[in-house]
Structures are given as C-alpha cells and as structure tokens.
Amino acid sequence: MTYAKKTIVQVKKAIREKGEWAGIVVPNKVNEYHFLGGWCLGCQVIIPNEQILEQTVNSIKWYMEPELGNRVAFYEVS
Numbered sequence: 001m002t003y004a005k006k007t008i009v010q011v012k013k014a015i016r017e018k019g020e021w022a023g024i025v026v027p028n029k030v031n032e033y034h035f036l037g038g039w040c041l042g043c044q045v046i047i048p049n050e051q052i053l054e055q056t057v058n059s060i061k062w063y064m065e066p067e068l069g070n071r072v073a074f075y076e077v078s
Helices: 008-018 050-063
Strands: 003-006 021-027 043-047 072-077
Touching (some): 050 072
Antiparallel strands (some): 021 043
C-alpha cells in the first residue's frame, strides 16, 4: 500500500470540490508502517466539511504524544 501526503490546503480544496475528503490522519512524525499496521496510529476518516476537519485536527492534537509529532499529517491511500 502506498500513501500520498496531502497538505491541509489540499484537503480543504478536495472538500470544496468533491464534498468530502477520505484518507488517513496521523501525527506528523509517525512512520508509514504504523499507519494501519504495527502500532496502528493512523485514523481512517471521511471528512464532509471544514468544520469537521477542524474538530478532527484539534482532537488529534489534544491526544497526541509529543514524540509522535506536533502537527497532523494527511494521507490518501493510492
């Protein structure tokens, strides 16, 4: 499985154009192996609007351990 990293701007654009964004959100320092395997730190989501996107990002930041990163990263499975 390969992952394509997306910026939050690209995610917002996809929401505006397609009505939703589907992918994986994960702390920015997590290795790809641990997205859906290993420690399973990635969260598969479907985000229908920018308000839910903001809530998702804030929730992940709240529970994120410092060693996993300081930002949220967005990935699409390709």
